Amino acid sequence: MKFLIAVALLVIVYLGARALLDEWKSVQSTPERGAPPALDVAPAAPARADPLPGMPPHLEDSLEAARRQGAAALRTWLRQNRAQVQDPRLADIELDYVLLVAGRNFGEAREVFAAVQARTPPESPVYPRIKKLEKTYR
Numbered sequence: 001m002k003f004l005i006a007v008a009l010l011v012i013v014y015l016g017a018r019a020l021l022d023e024w025k026s027v028q029s030t031p032e033r034g035a036p037p038a039l040d041v042a043p044a045a046p047a048r049a050d051p052l053p054g055m056p057p058h059l060e061d062s063l064e065a066a067r068r069q070g071a072a073a074l075r076t077w078l079r080q081n082r083a084q085v086q087d088p089r090l091a092d093i094e095l096d097y098v099l100l101v102a103g104r105n106f107g108e109a110r111e112v113f114a115a116v117q118a119r120t121p122p123e124s125p126v127y128p129r130i131k132k133l134e135k136t137y138r
Contacts, residue, residue: 052125054089063093071100091116091126098137113137 055063059081066077074097085093094116102109114137117130 052089052092054086055093056084059084067096067100071097071104074100087119088124088126091120091124092129095126095129095133098133102137110137 051060062081063077066073074093078093078097082090094112098109098113098116101112113130113133116126117134120126120130
């Protein structure tokens with residue numbers, strides 16, 4: 001009798017482990033819902049109909065190219081051109097960078113967001129966007 005109970009338990013454990021392994025394989029093979037695709041090139045931010053003031057027109061093309069190439073390229077662009085760009089456009093570009101880098105380095109995204117938030121007054125045209133992102137990056 002003990003032998004039959006032991007065999008039954010082993011069969012149950014085997015079937016349970018097999019079902020768990022099958023479930024694990026199915027979870028690994030399907031992408032997670034709601035998660036952004038893991039791409040090296042991030043999608044470009046939507047272009048504004050009326051660009052914010054504070055940036056010379058000759059930098060527009062290089063900014064768009066940097067946005068298309070992703071967070072690393074936008075970070076490099078910001079380092080190279082920060083002196084030529086002023087708020088509110090600088091704040092808007094940095095918020096785009098926050099959204100692009102958040103998937104890879106959330107700590108850096110929070111730091112950049114805090115810097116933008118600290119220097120942006122409530123009457124700025126970028127302030128509503130900051131309020132939208134505030135709960136996520138606080």
